[in-house]
Amino acid sequence: METSIRYGGESSALRRKMPNNIDEPPPLMAARELRIHAKQKLQFHHSSTTLLQLKGEVDTRSGAPTFLCALFRHFYPHLSASLGAGLHYDTNNKLQCIMRAKKAYPVASTPFVNFVLKGRCNIDKDLNQPTPHGALELVWNILDFQKEQDVRLKLGYELVDKIPYVQLRENNWTFNADANGRWNVRYNL
Numbered sequence: 467m468e469t470s471i472r473y474g475g476e477s478s479a480l481r482r483k484m485p486n487n488i489d490e491p492p493p494l495m496a497a498r499e500l501r502i503h504a505k506q507k508l509q510f511h512h513s514s515t516t517l518l519q520l521k522g523e524v525d526t527r528s529g530a531p532t533f534l535c536a537l538f539r540h541f542y543p544h545l546s547a548s549l550g551a552g553l554h555y556d557t558n559n560k561l562q563c564i565m566r567a568k569k570a571y572p573v574a575s576t577p578f579v580n581f582v583l584k585g586r587c588n589i590d591k592d593l594n595q596p597t598p599h600g601a602l603e604l605v606w607n608i609l610d611f612q613k614e615q616d617v618r619l620k621l622g623y624e625l626v627d628k629i630p631y632v633q634l635r636e637n638n639w640t641f642n643a644d645a646n647g648r649w650n651v652r653y654n655l
Contacts, residue, residue: 468505472523474498474642474650500526503652515541519550532557537564546570546580554588563589570605578607600625611636 475498501523508518521535537552547569554564566586573579582603589596603622611617620633624644631644640652 468507469655470503470652471655472501472503472650472652474648476646476648501532502526515543517541519552530557535564537566546572559588559590561591563591563593565589573604578609580605598626 503521503523505519505521508520510516510518517539519535519537519539521533521537523532524530525532533554533556535552535554537550537554539548539550541548548567550564550566552564554562556562564586566584568582568584570580570582573581582601582605584601584603586599587596588599601622601624603620606619608617608619614637616637618633618635620635622631622633623629624631629644629646631642634641638654640654641649642652643649
């Protein structure tokens, strides 16, 4: 089981517009949260490229789960692609069907620099309201950046919401941020 501790906030949600359109500084620690995230991948057969991925997250302040997800994923190693479909339950949107796809395109002859195209569609439980998401990422994996230290730099652009973002990962630590002021730090246990 993969477990991580995640801490983050959304500074854009903290700003309040004043009557003269000046942003009021956010109160300290508001809308920041510490969560425990767990993921388990269950492979059906040792040579199978299909697996069941179970994920969940708990808010440490309330002790309640923030989401639970069960997703069947199929990998196509020769295409550097994957497809997934499953169910996602969270405290805000309740139960949703989720479909996702991911495809990597090597930039050069090295497998360490890729363009990654990702797509996801969330659909409500009545199959009425699809919510598409898509992203294009430039991913650079640097193995042995220093002795026993791997680094990944990811520059991305959310295609539907038109938001650029960045991810910097070093072994167990990950920092994510986007142009809207959302950020989080993750430590893999």
